[in-house]
Amino acid sequence: MSKRPHVVIIGGGFGGLTCARALRKAPVRVTLIDRRNFHLFQPLLYQVATASLSPADVASPIRTILRKQKNAQVWMGEVTGIDPSAREVELSDGVRIDYDWLVVATGVTHAYFGNDAWAERAPGLKTVDDATEIRRRFLLAFEAAEREADPDERRRLLTFVIVGAGPTGVELAGAMAEIARDVMPKDFRAIDTTTTRILLLEGVDRVLPTYPPELSERAEEQLEALGVEVRTSTFVTGIEADHVMAGEERIEARTVFWAAGVEASSLGASLGVETDRAGRVLVEPDCSVPGHPEVFVVGDLASLTQDDGTTVPGVAQGAIQMGQHAARMIRAGLEGHGREGVGLEGRQREPFRYRDKGDLATIGRAAAVARIGRARLSGLLAWIIWAVVHVFYLIGFRNRILVMLQWTWAYLTYQRGIRLITGNPKVELQRARAPDELG
């Protein structure tokens, strides 16, 4: 029995999943391997962290997405190494899987610029568990403040620092400011949650550094309208249990979130090829790995400078398009394979070209910025476009309906539906107080 070529895809994010689906009619066997059993719609993960959506609203089981694709199977497991010369990947339990084609799409995680101790104090936002941890810390701080007798400590509990003003940092800051202002006040008796401080720190001189400068300005205005204190050109030099050092300034704060540096998945290095400073694989123009036309790296893990000198940005669209491109190259290779002069070796390969569809970031209620082609939008219109685009790209009818419904509910009631503190529920206080008489 002649076996169909085996395409192994590592990672079920935007890049890997798109690649798997684009191979649905190809005469191959596809094995998609992921540590998790679900695809995560990362652009809305900050809404899980800020109590607007449940994890399940932004995630779908990979098996269910691929259930009708007969040539694909899903393997839950952790790939720990790649051996390109043997054409094998190795899983954490020692199993080795042969491949004919390999697509590595394991993305990036957050990096603390060598300050590993910060990881514990300032969680980042990449996984569902990260999101529920951020939600836990954010909500718990208000609970602790309500019971805290010492006014300085109360102030520290109600000060939140977000490091990094890319889209994730901006979205977290805006959402948290809104919650403190609109959602919390009536729920607490002892504290005035409108005194909550949200500080957004950014190393370069503007928020959303990858966006056009005029949109950075609009975003900063909208953040400040929400009461967010934006500090640009500000580097974090220390994160301690009760304060953050921002250059010379000491910011008294108990809760810090990390939305700054990223670092490539360690699998990139195991390919044994050149990487950039963040560990991203320097791929060929067709997204393949130098010397290995049968191996592609797509999505955030790939570092690709196009002919025009622009680099492909680490966003969902970049990963989706690279995943499609890798699938196209694999299909082309299969067709040519066996015929003289064509095959895996990389002939017939086309360079990847990123089709820039624009940028979108939301700040809060009816507040967002958008770049679509040459158009620059901000405010309500940008926000509507943001919402429509995000619902459209969400996977699954169920998730689309639930997300729209919950957004409508949140919009109308100024509430957040998912204010649950799960996991370890301990409230740790400096000087807890007994309840006083109410006013």
Place this chain on the structure above:
Amino acid sequence: MSKRPHVVIIGGGFGGLTCARALRKAPVRVTLIDRRNFHLFQPLLYQVATASLSPADVASPIRTILRKQKNAQVWMGEVTGIDPSAREVELSDGVRIDYDWLVVATGVTHAYFGNDAWAERAPGLKTVDDATEIRRRFLLAFEAAEREADPDERRRLLTFVIVGAGPTGVELAGAMAEIARDVMPKDFRAIDTTTTRILLLEGVDRVLPTYPPELSERAEEQLEALGVEVRTSTFVTGIEADHVMAGEERIEARTVFWAAGVEASSLGASLGVETDRAGRVLVEPDCSVPGHPEVFVVGDLASLTQDDGTTVPGVAQGAIQMGQHAARMIRAGLEGHGREGVGLEGRQREPFRYRDKGDLATIGRAAAVARIGRARLSGLLAWIIWAVVHVFYLIGFRNRILVMLQWTWAYLTYQRGIRLITGNPKVELQRARAPDELG
């Protein structure tokens, strides 16, 4: 300034929350203390464990429920002791809170009949974290089976044992059998999930032992129609990593869930009064604690035998009605207080009378049993009543809409929306295999 009497309520479940709300017009200060920041609608928690609902759909922040009740405040913290003579409760952080009236409503947790080692191997279902842990283990077993080479081990992975056939055990077993039969088959390639075995073990001679015998029969029929293997009069004598001992029988199974014994919250004992074998406080006919008319125990933590010899069952209705009763006694005590011959001492006290509204348990799609007054129902009609009653009692418009929507979706599509494996994602295998060619 004359302080209003302080009513401290420990626990924000059905009993405590109902009591707090029933005191909304009373001239008291209410402090509701809970370890969690949310009220949990326990009757639907098994649906979180079986991937039908998200935690937030069956939980609401206690603060939000009480936000308009000006005489109430919510305190997130853990009560570790009660000193009835000093009229104080103590929190884990050492804070002591004075009370004039105390309502203890901390419920029960699962108990392993002295086999504490079983707790790790067979998680029970009391908290949101329990539910996501059960969901994780249930879904992970299928993922591991898909990758397992050894057929015996695959069989072990696809065998689930549920210990205890009360409502929780019956509901878990039915939902899990449906998922294996209706939801999973198309998603997996290597395993046939319809071969999944669900065993439901019960020590006494019928399922739902507290229900009328004819409903136990109906429930057992409906479970068996779903393929659940019901074993009554069967005692578990051992739970190991790869098998369960049920009397002399060795059941090869990797995944076990616990829905058997319960044990009272340890706070009951700290009252220094008589308790039953499970640690429940033997309360006076008015739900107060012997010798302390200002202290009430309500809900599952209370053991109360009524004049007619019946005991109040440990169900939501029992807790709700006892919470209302305690609030009524407190209001009556306040009115009488100061007048001659009446007051906290317990005069003017009425005995609690449980108004039995019936029993409801669901087994699966269009399968349930119900006792309403003298009526006994099963099948579709019972199931519709079950659904209507549960949506009606859910707190919050948002949750009602979302639950109805998700039930409708699940009913129409035979899907489960929340199939996420969160937390530690490791798949542990005996003999993992590499993917084979697909058929």
